[in-house]
Amino acid sequence: MVQGNRWLSAIYISVEDEQSRRQNIFQFDEELLRQKLAVVQRTTHLKSEQKSIPKSNPFADRWVAILGRLVSPATLLPHRPPKGSQTKNVPGNGFGANGSVPVKLVLLATYKLN
Numbered sequence: 280m281v282q283g284n285r286w287l288s289a290i291y292i293s294v295e296d297e298q299s300r301r302q303n304i305f306q307f308d309e310e311l312l313r314q315k316l317a318v319v320q321r322t323t324h325l326k327s328e329q330k331s332i333p334k335s336n337p338f339a340d341r342w343v344a345i346l347g348r349l350v351s352p353a354t355l356l357p358h359r360p361p362k363g364s365q366t367k368n369v370p371g372n373g374f375g376a377n378g379s380v381p382v383k384l385v386l387l388a389t390y391k392l393n
Contacts, residue, residue, distance in 0.1 A: 281355055281381050282354065282355050284355065284357040285357070286355065286357065286373065286379070286380070286381040287375075287379055287380050287381070289375070289380045290349075290380065290382055290383065290384050291373075291374035291375045291380040291382070291383040291384070292345070292347070292383070292384050292386060293374070293383050293384070293385050293386065294385075294386060305346050305387060305388040307344055307346075307388070307390040309390075312344050312390065312392060313392070316342055316344075316392055325340035325341070325342070326340055341391065341392070341393055342391075342392035342393050343389055343390065343391055343392060344389070344390040344392060345384065345386060345388070345389050345390075346386075346387045346388040346389075347384040347385050347386045347387050347388075348384070348385045348387065349382055349383070350382065350383050350384075350385060351373075351381055351382040351383070352372050352373070355371065355372065355373055355381055356371050356372045356378075357371045357373075357379075358370055358371035358373075358377040358378055358379045359371075
């Protein structure tokens with residue numbers, strides 16, 4: 280629940296915007312990332328770690344560290360589907376399809392971990 284309305288448990292990830300292009304390139308601490316990944320991997324497993332899905336598959340799940348800037352409207356207005364005399368969708372002011380995601384992450388840097 281956000282501001283009394285139900286929202287997706289998701290983060291919309293967007294490409295760089297003008298402000299993020301002006302930022303310096305971020306250097307990830309690879310050893311620290313590997314330590315943190317080991318902790319996460321104790322409880323979270325990727326579906327494509329199965330042997331039947333080749334790692335060369337561009338749609339395979341992969342571990343990636345991302346750095347970005349979180350953005351969200353100060354007041355979120357939820358998506359409203361058609362109901363009664365209202366025959367059209369009213370998109371929310373969030374992100375993604377129908378403005379239904381409450382926050383977006385503007386990517387500044389990524390680091391592939393496998």
